Amino acid sequence: MQKAEKRLQAILQKYNTNFVTKDYSKLDVNKKIFFKFRFMCLNKTTIAFMGIIFMLVAAGHTTNLFNNSTCMIDMPSDASKWFREPEICDICESVTEVVKVKNVSASAFYSNFVGPAKPVVVTDGAKYWPASKIFTFKFFQKLYKSSNHESESSSCQFFPYKTEFTSLHEALNMDVKRAELENGEPWYIGWSNCNDYAGRILRKHYEVPYFLPNTSENIALNWIFMGGPGQGAHMHVDNVQFPSWQAQLKGKKLWRLAPPPECYYKCQEMQVTVESGEIIVVDTNRWYHQTFILPGEISITIGSEFD
Structure with missing residues (x-):
């Protein structure tokens, strides 16, 4: 020794x-x-x-x-991929597109998409959520200022992507013209909310997606992604516990989904545009994914895991 x-x-x-x-x-x-x-x-x-x-x-x-x-x-950053278990390619062999559905029942949702781990977009998933009108850059700026976000534990994750920001506090204090996409300087950020006060305020403006059954447990931790046109998240696979849903509240986002490397010769890549009011559901632990913010207004999404 x-x-x-x-x-x-x-x-x-x-x-x-x-x-x-x-x-x-x-x-x-x-x-x-x-x-x-x-x-x-x-x-x-x-x-x-x-x-x-x-x-x-x-x-x-x-x-x-x-x-x-x-x-x-x-x-x-990609160390988790080294120890990722190989996937069984039946999650993607017969999948050629990300289908869009509406008015889907919980039972149909689980049997057709969650069980076989097939990505899906529910077009009426967040159509009537107040968050679509209320959530703005200024809303988050005011919310986290009043909730003393700086005092949170280090377990709150912040993703600067290709920006120079080192914290959510720093990002929410960017120049007003840049925040409003007026000076042509791109930005895109993401963060997990683990502030109890902010979480209670956020949940006043959206609800658990209607297509999740009452027996499903929606993880309390929320993920928020916000930014202007250009590349969002790079191609990656997550290391979380459960599948995820992500509601497009403002703007439009192009998702590029790729099968695991061991399935490249059996499966194909897919792309789908998620419009405002739609919810994409995908097991980000198994499907590699990359996002692009399409031209137009600022993109704001909120999401969570579910079992």
């Missing part, structure tokens, strides 16, 4: 944090591990990361590594 501790300290002293995070494939420990795994179908970067984990385990650092809020080593 002491030997492993000394070895780990030597590695950390020799290489600064940036090197360990971005170029750990060059660590000399990688050579020893790669030699033993040279016949396995693993790349050097993955094996190097495994080597560091083995060192941490041997040195007794696993408790701090997995329990502390501050990570010892920052994982790449």
Whole structure:
């Protein structure tokens, strides 16, 4: 144990944090591990990361590594894909388009779409929600200012995408002309709401989608995405517990859906435009997805997981 501790300290002293995070494939420990795994179908970067984990385990650092809020080593944003279980391609083999339905019953919704994990757009899903008229940039700016959003825990996630913002507070205080899309400078952000006060206010203006049965549990945590024309979220797959619904309250958003890599030769990519008042439902844990905000007014969506 002491030997492993000394070895780990030597590695950390020799290489600064940036090197360990971005170029750990060059660590000399990688050579020893790669030699033993040279016949396995693993790349050097993955094996190097495994080597560091083995060192941490041997040195007794696993408790701090997995329990502390501050990570010892920052994982790449797509690290969850490395350990994703292979998909059974029947979720996409017979799917050639994202269908649009309306006035769908809960039983039909579950049997036709949720069960087989087929994406769907419900055209009358959010048609009469007050949120479509009430939710604006200024509404969120005022809401989070009054709810003291800055005091929230770090569990509230913020996605700056390609903007320079580092927090929701910073984004909601952007220049007024930029916020109103008047100066031609694009922006798109997303965040999870874990502010109880803000959550209560938000839920006054929308409801659980009518096509979800009473037995379905709608996760309280909401996701909000907002921004102007241009690329929204990059192509990715989520790492959440359940399928998700996302209501298009303002603007129009183009969704590009792709099958898992192991199904590329059996399935095809699809695209669908979600209009204001429509709700898209997709299992984002299984379908890769990318979004584009179409020309017009600012896009505002709200969504949640459901079981």
